[in-house]
Amino acid sequence: MKVPVHKIVGDGGTTYKDGERLQREFREAFDRGETVELDFDQTRIFVTAFFNAAVAALLENYSRDELDRRLKIVNLPPAAKELLDQSLDNADRYYHAPNLPKSPR
Secondary structure, eight states: OEEEHHHHHTTEEOSHHHHHHHHHHHHHHHHTTOOEEEEOTTOOEEOHHHHHHHTGGGGGTSOHHHHHHHEEEESOOHHHHHHHHHHHHHHHHHHHOTTSOOOOO
16 A cells, blocks of 8 residues: 555654544554555655654554564655664564563553
């Protein structure tokens, strides 16, 4: 499944809600085991909260290896890739570090 991010969030993923909207577009296909390609062409402004909701939240139910295999990220500017990687690293530690205390939800 190919998801044109620009059609969902426009020029920028600037809020947590934008990230939730993006994840809703592909989550069902991802949960069925499909490979998902997120195409960030024409989307140029990003914040960490967007990546937390759109991608990193998947680590609650999936491993980082599975995300790397089945979630393809294309046309993401290098600076935004750094934000995405930080978001994934933090979520991976949060969801998969056995001794990390969890905050109540």
